[in-house]
Amino acid sequence: MKSIKFRSFLDATRLHLILALVAAAIFISHAQAQESPYIVTYDHYLEEPGSLEVEYFSTFGTQRAGNDFHAFWAEFEYGATAFWTTELYFDGQTTFNDSTIFTGFRWENRFRLLQREHFINPVLYIEYEQTSGADKILKEVEGHDVESDYAVPNTLARKEHDHELESKLLLSKTLYGWNIAENTIATKNLTGGNPWEFGYAIGASRPLGLKASAQRCNLCPENFIAGIELYGGLGDRYSFGLHDTSHYLAPVVAWNLPSDWTLRLSPGFGLNDDSHRFLLRWGVSREFSGFGEMVERLFGGHKQ
Numbered sequence: 001m002k003s004i005k006f007r008s009f010l011d012a013t014r015l016h017l018i019l020a021l022v023a024a025a026i027f028i029s030h031a032q033a034q035e036s037p038y039i040v041t042y043d044h045y046l047e048e049p050g051s052l053e054v055e056y057f058s059t060f061g062t063q064r065a066g067n068d069f070h071a072f073w074a075e076f077e078y079g080a081t082a083f084w085t086t087e088l089y090f091d092g093q094t095t096f097n098d099s100t101i102f103t104g105f106r107w108e109n110r111f112r113l114l115q116r117e118h119f120i121n122p123v124l125y126i127e128y129e130q131t132s133g134a135d136k137i138l139k140e141v142e143g144h145d146v147e148s149d150y151a152v153p154n155t156l157a158r159k160e161h162d163h164e165l166e167s168k169l170l171l172s173k174t175l176y177g178w179n180i181a182e183n184t185i186a187t188k189n190l191t192g193g194n195p196w197e198f199g200y201a202i203g204a205s206r207p208l209g210l211k212a213s214a215q216r217c218n219l220c221p222e223n224f225i226a227g228i229e230l231y232g233g234l235g236d237r238y239s240f241g242l243h244d245t246s247h248y249l250a251p252v253v254a255w256n257l258p259s260d261w262t263l264r265l266s267p268g269f270g271l272n273d274d275s276h277r278f279l280l281r282w283g284v285s286r287e288f289s290g291f292g293e294m295v296e297r298l299f300g301g302h303k304q
Contacts, residue, residue, distance in 0.1 A: 037254035041203030044121035044172035047079030050292035055285035066151030104131030125168035133160025143197030201231035
């Protein structure tokens with residue numbers, strides 16, 4: 001038993017180290033950004049054109065019918081144009097007293113439908129996911145996803161292969177410092193005859209200070225953004241509604257450092273018996289402006 005636990009620890013250490021090295025290899029420039037505190041909900045702000053943001057997130061989840069778990073993912077988000085942001089995810093997880101495994105990848109795209117700021121700002125979200133049934137990052141909740149689904153041992157769950165198309169309509173508005181965002185989710189598993197599944201996410205947030213300080217500082221109120229998220233499933237095409245669905249309420253906070261790093265923290269609490277009782281999420285990210293221009297210079301050579 002001790003040897004199994006030690007091998008699981010080594011596997012987890014290797015996977016975390018790989019993700020950290022990949023992220024560190026891209027930390028090559030400086031930028032300044034005021035990042036949202038949300039981890040599940042999306043607002044209408046896209047990545048700056050030509051900028052790259054590298055992010056690492058973790059989710060610790062309690063499990064009443066099985067072993068607790070720690071799921072983690074790395075994100076690489078690039079501002080392709082002023083109205084298009086594209087993003088690549090790599091997911092993994094450690095289930096305690098079980099194993100550490102890679103669970104898949106996701107390709108996300110967000111398209112801003114209106115160029116200027118409006119009373120409501122709509123964004124179209126389209127994502128392709130190729131993951132195993134052992135994926136536990138809980139980036140969103142849809143359909144009849146409930147706590148018991150995550151209690152299956154990794155050896156069995158990893159045999160399930162999901163190819164999903166996920167769409168979201170993101171609606172967001174910022175007024176008097178407050179951001180209010182609502183996401184409507186529709187997901188289709190392309191394998192088999194699975195029905196469309198639905199979900200939602202709602203967020204509200206505000207900086208602790210709206211006026212910028214005269215001097216550069218780490219602990220200025222405007223560097224902290226606090227808020228709250230509410231998210232959960234809405235069943236599927238054949239059984240739409242709240243029956244056999246899970247829902248979560250989660251305070252969120254982000255600390256935007258002048259050194260261009262952003263730290264996020266979010267303790268989440270299940271609102272019914274089908275939800276995990278507790279989810280703890282945290283993340284770190286950094287944005288790099290001018291990444292696209294640097295790549296062009298690197299591979300484009302000198303102009304004549």
